[in-house]
Amino acid sequence: MTRATLERRQVWCYLGAVLGGLIVGTLAPGAGHAFEAMVWPVIGLLLYATFTQVPLTTIAAAFKDTRFLTAALIGNFVILPLLVWALVQFLPQDQAIRTGLLLVLLVPCTDWFITFSQLGKGDTARATAVTPLNLVVQLLLLPLYLWVMTGGQFSAVFAPRDIWPALVVVVAPLIAAGLSELWFRADPGRERARDLLGWGPVPLLALVIGLVAAAHVGAVRDALGLLPVVIIAALAFLAAGLALAKIMSVIFGLPATQGRTLAFSFGTRNSFVVLPFALSLPAGWEIASIVIVMQSLVELLGMVFYLWFVPHALFPARGPRT
Incomplete structure (x- = not known):
């Protein structure tokens, strides 16, 4: 199996991980704390492997194409956050559900966004350049x-004493990846090490999802009634991402390949980066992490549709002039 084949089939890997995790958690209900403890080091490895595929030292390259950069930043960090805030107003008055969706929908993806941009005939070079930014x-x-969106409750929920492990799990791999990037660039022969690390994100993310499902099988069972809410919210966001990409592409006069890249950037979210913050929430907030896992699965299934719709219907290739 090639790495490209693995990435094309990642959706099924994650669905299998959820099913396997639920089965293991049901058969070993007393091992929940052990599974939860295992999540943290695996997330650290996942983030490190993923960050090494994002060349952090190329951030300057993202500033070369100001039209695409401006469209991507305004869409991801101005318009979509406003749409997310409006979306959560229609959700049940459950702070754990709302916090989970806010966490995952507010941050653009930095891993499979590049893969889907490539598979969906987008501009991979610009996707790679804008990702570290x-x-x-x-x-x-x-x-x-x-x-802002939790009405100032953020500091009460994310107490510093509870959230510092999540910060360490995110920041330490980021620093390690930055140092590794310098090491890779010092000798072209070391790129093989980066390529080997590139095999890690899919199986490691599948393991994380499986461990979360196994550790919180009771919460998952209790949250089944929330599944329609999460699915509707995730689908609404995916639809909004498509519409916004088309609008921004027209406004900024972007070519089809860059419009496709915008669509995948707006539609994919950084679930694995925010998952540690959800897991660090106090007791009673387990639903937030379950919501993030649910949303990521809906998103990945949605990407199957994106891969057809974006290059063939939303941003079709223009034929030669006659």
Whole structure:
């Protein structure tokens, strides 16, 4: 199996991981705390493997195409957050559900976004260039978004003493990946190490999803009634991402390949980066992490539709002039 084949079939890997995790958690209900403890180091490895595929030292390259950059930043960090805030107003008055959706829908993806852009005939070079910038901006703005959209309850829910492990799990791999990037660039022969790490995100994310399902099988069972709410919210967001990509592409006069890249950027979210923050929430907030896993699965299934719709219907290739 090639890495491209693995990435094309990742949706089924994650669905199998959920099913396997639920079965294991049901058969071993007393092992929930052990499974939850295992999630943290696996997430750290996942983030490190993923960040090494995002060349952080190429952030400057993202500034070369100002039209595409402006469209991507305005869409991801101005318009979509406003749409997300409007969307959660229609959800049940459950802070755990709302917090989970806010966490996952407010931050653009930095891993499979590039893969789907490539598979969907987008501009992979621009996707790669803008991804590290998206990562830095979202880490800076997410606390502000949460503080504003939760009515100031952000500091009460995300107490520093509870959230610092999540910060370490995100920041440490980011620093390690930055140092690794310098090491890779020092010798072209070391790129093989980066390529080997590129095999890690799909199986590691599948393992994380399976461990979360196994650790919180009771919460998953209790949250089945919320599944329609999460599905509707996730589908509404996916539809909004398509519409916004088309509008921004027209406004900024972007070619079809860049419009496709915008669509995949707006439609994919950074679930694995915010999952540690959801897992660090106090007892009684387990639903937030379940919501994030649910949303990511709906999103990945939605990407199957995106891969057909975006290049063939939304941004079709223009034929030769006659």
